[in-house]
């Protein structure tokens with residue numbers, strides 16, 4: 001397979017030859033016909049947080065392996081070669097079913113490379129309105145190591161990221177246990193004080209999950225958990241730059257404060273992502289997908305997850321945060337992979353061919369032309 005585009009970091013026109021999931025060689029363009037070509041070629045995207053898409057939710061108590069496969073296929077149309085399927089606050093039975101089904105998808109359908117790590121977001125989060133976001137209050141609870149062990153067993157040890165609120169009773173010991181077992185701990189859906197955040201960092205927390213969202217609508221101007229997490233250099237921050245969750249100025253400030261080395265882009269795609277505009281019913285609630293991919297609780301201004309994918313998030317950060325193409329793409333691939341200790345993909349001969357070809361001009365939208373995966 002012959003791919004022709006400009007290298008996303010150097011800007012040079014290159015030709016990449018791939019076979020059997022690996023990059024064989026990289027050199028200057030030849031006159032041979034290309035299998036795929038586009039403006040740019042880069043390592044494919046990786047998303048820490050995908051809840052589902054196309055009408056399929058990883059959180060459904062009826063989740064099937066075929067649905068998991070479908071979500072992976074849709075994500076790959078948007079340049080996302082691999083992702084962390086994310087289960088949010090729910091009953092133990094639903095979480096156990098979700099993780100067991102994801103595990104089965106990895107084993108039986110060979111989706112291990114597409115789903116190299118699972119993300120548990122909740123249920124050990126704040127019950128307060130605002131920080132709780134759209135997570136159902138009835139299932140919010142205190143950290144419970146025995147319960148987590150059972151979920152980790154159902155997942156076959158694949159839960160590599162847990163988002164929790166560090167102010168809960170028992171959270172600090174729980175963070176230490178997670179870290180000791182090789183799980184990355186993220187702070188999110190939290191109303192933590194400065195002290196809670198400092199203690200969580202000391203216990204090993206390394207990420208702020210979708211910083212700026214899952215928080216109170218109004219906060220004290222100086223003493224609040226946004227500044228504290230922004231100022232903590234030990235914490236990388238994920239941000240949802242889907243065009244709806246954060247205003248452009250906030251994206252710009254977050255990226256400047258953390259620097260692109262400590263920012264991870266996530267689309268936090270909801271199960272309605274990728275569906276055409278309209279009203280949809282899910283879990284006894286009505287949602288609306290608007291033109292442009294905004295997903296709201298029908299008839300209200302409240303967001304209910306994102307309706308777009310990482311390709312749009314990369315476009316937006318390029319437009320709003322004054323970063324280079326290589327910085328933006330690495331925030332959507334190299335950074336999240338490194339955080340989880342997964343091998344970082346690169347444009348080098350001999351490495352797995354997880355690649356994305358896309359068209360993009362400064363100021364414009366990014367359009368994925370082709371996603372190549374090594375599996």
Ligand SMILES: [Zn+2]
Nearest residue numbers: 121133210214
């Ligand atoms: Zn969330």
